[in-house]
Amino acid sequence: MRYEGKSVLVTGAATGIGRAAALAFSREGAKVMIGDYNDDAEDVVAEIKGEGGTAAFLHCDVSKGDEVEALVAAAVKNHGGLDAAFNNAGIFPPEKMFAEFDEETFDRTIAINLKGVFLCMKAELTVMAKQGKGAILNTSSVGGVIANPGMTPYIASKHGVIGLTRTAAIEYVKQGVRVNALCPGFVRTPMTEPWFHREGFLEAFLPTSPIGRPAAPEEMAGTVLHLCSDEASFTNGAVIIVDGGQTAI
Numbered sequence: 001m002r003y004e005g006k007s008v009l010v011t012g013a014a015t016g017i018g019r020a021a022a023l024a025f026s027r028e029g030a031k032v033m034i035g036d037y038n039d040d041a042e043d044v045v046a047e048i049k050g051e052g053g054t055a056a057f058l059h060c061d062v063s064k065g066d067e068v069e070a071l072v073a074a075a076v077k078n079h080g081g082l083d084a085a086f087n088n089a090g091i092f093p094p095e096k097m098f099a100e101f102d103e104e105t106f107d108r109t110i111a112i113n114l115k116g117v118f119l120c121m122k123a124e125l126t127v128m129a130k131q132g133k134g135a136i137l138n139t140s141s142v143g144g145v146i147a148n149p150g151m152t153p154y155i156a157s158k159h160g161v162i163g164l165t166r167t168a169a170i171e172y173v174k175q176g177v178r179v180n181a182l183c184p185g186f187v188r189t190p191m192t193e194p195w196f197h198r199e200g201f202l203e204a205f206l207p208t209s210p211i212g213r214p215a216a217p218e219e220m221a222g223t224v225l226h227l228c229s230d231e232a233s234f235t236n237g238a239v240i241i242v243d244g245g246q247t248a249i
């Protein structure tokens with residue numbers, strides 16, 4: 001019960017990696033505040049409560065500053081402070097060649113994947129610096145350290161998340177706040193589910209993956225919980241790649 005009595009915020013926890021992390025935090029004793037624009041996150045709260053845990057949900061679009069501020073305030077008010085935040089909400093736009101992307105898709109991807117993380121961090125850092133303690137983990141991607149064809153706005157947004165992470169990490173660590181980035185490889189979630197049904201995709205992808213399979217969302221949770229806990233007290237400004245070896249080739 002590493003998180004007994006701790007207040008933890010998770011964005012993008014209606015499904016996928018965020019959902020798995022929210023459940024794992026709760027199973028270690030955390031009081032979990034979920035922010036998502038998908039109200040199915042209520043089901044995750046019900047699941048946590050069904051297991052005897054403590055959780056709450058606030059509808060929140062992370063690209064909107066007022067909604068993010070309300071989310072962070074709700075975590076502090078309901079759960080007595082903010083010990084850790086996992087800024088994980090994100091979208092993946094349909095793939096196209098660079099020059100085929102329209103301005104609207106680019107803006108929307110940046111607004112959610114990059115500005116959304118900025119807005120969450122801004123509100124969380126304010127609270128955590130005042131407390132003199134806290135841990136923030138931002139979901140980037142292997143697409144934050146390498147490029148894949150067809151993903152221009154996504155790759156730009158995820159590289160940007162690493163920039164936000166490193167800047168806050170060097171600015172706030174003396175105030176007791178650590179900030180790190182998680183770079184998942186290929187994880188089977190609603191975001192990537194269409195790839196499983198695309199002809200030839202797995203046959204082309206899997207030989208490029210040393211581990212030879214996608215991850216389950218639960219396989220990210222161990223790293224998430226470690227990085228947000230005091231076990232990781234010297235880990236700051238780190239970019240942790242959890243990809244089965246994909247970027248080691």
Ligand SMILES: NC(=O)c1ccc[n+]([C@@H]2O[C@H](COP(=O)([O-])OP(=O)(O)OC[C@H]3O[C@@H](n4cnc5c(N)ncnc54)[C@H](O)[C@@H]3O)[C@@H](O)[C@H]2O)c1
Nearest residue numbers: 012014015016017037038061062089090141186187189191
């Ligand atoms: N699945 C992968 O292979 C993979 C790989 C690398 C990084 N990631 C990243 O992991 C994170 C989680 O993705 P996932 O794979 O679990 O996908 P997912 O689609 O299951 O989860 C994304 C979650 O974010 C929420 N969300 C999206 N836009 C939002 C907004 N504007 N405001 C609030 N919530 C919003 C969704 O409702 C959903 O709950 C994303 O940031 C994604 O880019 C995923």
